[in-house]
Amino acid sequence: MNPLIELENITYKKQDKSILQIPEFQVYPGEFLGIIGPNGAGKSTLLKLMSFLDKQTSGNILYRSKLVPPGNAPLDLRRKFSIALQQSLLLDGTVFQNIALGLKIRKIPRKTIKEKVELWMDRFQISHLAKKNTATLSGGEAQRVNLARAMIVEPEILFLDEPFSALDFPTKIKLMEDFKAIMEGTGTTAVFVSHDLMEIHFLTNRLAITINGEVQQSGPTKRVLQHPNAAASSFLNKWKKFYPELSSSQFPESKLKTAGINL
Numbered sequence: 001m002n003p004l005i006e007l008e009n010i011t012y013k014k015q016d017k018s019i020l021q022i023p024e025f026q027v028y029p030g031e032f033l034g035i036i037g038p039n040g041a042g043k044s045t046l047l048k049l050m051s052f053l054d055k056q057t058s059g060n061i062l063y064r065s066k067l068v069p070p071g072n073a074p075l076d077l078r079r080k081f082s083i084a085l086q087q088s089l090l091l092d093g094t095v096f097q098n099i100a101l102g103l104k105i106r107k108i109p110r111k112t113i114k115e116k117v118e119l120w121m122d123r124f125q126i127s128h129l130a131k132k133n134t135a136t137l138s139g140g141e142a143q144r145v146n147l148a149r150a151m152i153v154e155p156e157i158l159f160l161d162e163p164f165s166a167l168d169f170p171t172k173i174k175l176m177e178d179f180k181a182i183m184e185g186t187g188t189t190a191v192f193v194s195h196d197l198m199e200i201h202f203l204t205n206r207l208a209i210t211i212n213g214e215v216q217q218s219g220p221t222k223r224v225l226q227h228p229n230a231a232a233s234s235f236l237n238k239w240k241k242f243y244p245e246l247s248s249s250q251f252p253e254s255k256l257k258t259a260g261i262n263l
């Protein structure tokens with residue numbers, strides 16, 4: 001399968017400090033790719049480069065095998081992507097208006113916008129909030145609006161930077177379950193930066209462990225978690241206090257089930 005995005009010999013530096021060095025990395029169609037690693041490892045920077053929000057210092061990024069001019073990705077390409085961050089960054093206005101935004105910018109007819117907003121509010125179970133001002137939403141509601149707003153434009157890739165990390169545990173679990181079902185239903189490719197192994201295990205089917213600006217290991221999520229290399233182990237070891245079974249060959253599905261997550 002041809003990758004959607006390919007990174008070749010990427011470096012990223014700030015004030016002469018090397019932040020990323022990635023000889024090669026790919027995002028494949030239909031996958032839910034997780035990127036995990038310690039603070040400052042370069043996860044968000046990697047996501048910004050792949051979504052063309054920032055420009056690499058050297059190296060090439062290809063989209064569907066075509067070289068994208070560094071720092072100059074065309075608008076029609078950038079419009080193929082959606083991004084959802086930890087802070088939902090909703091505009092003042094109603095839930096309906098916020099979700100409609102991307103379609104309005106694309107000059108979609110009003111009737112189609114209404115139908116699509118209703119569909120996506122239904123999928124994210126927020127139809128009852130349509131007329132509410134976004135300033136009055138709970139954290140979980142706001143993140144549902146944020147994700148609906150990102151998905152309504154039917155992106156080729158959805159980039160997610162810790163969208164669940166500010167939510168309390170029961171809110172997070174319910175949203176992740178609903179979100180997973182939506183993503184499986186649409187088959188949208190996703191790239192998901194997270195600190196949280198539970199989120200990664202629940203949502204992703206491929207995983208890249210990033211440490212000190214390098215992708216230390218990547219592969220199918222369960223395989224990477226069950227058979228981490230030496231560098232990945234040093235990061236994953238910190239999770240042992242939450243998931244002691246991680247040190248054995250069996251990843252702790254029982255623990256997640258106890259936490260209310262069905263795999």
Ligand SMILES: Nc1ncnc2c1ncn2[C@@H]1O[C@H](COP(=O)(O)OP(=O)(O)OP(=O)(O)O)[C@@H](O)[C@H]1O
Pocket residue numbers: 014015019037038039040041042043044045046195
């Ligand atoms: N614009 C910038 N100027 C200077 N340093 C930067 C800049 N952007 C990122 N960095 C540095 O690059 C490194 C990687 O940052 P990045 O935010 O990508 O890491 P991260 O893995 O996403 O971290 P976290 O998990 O804490 O969010 C950090 O040391 C950060 O301080």
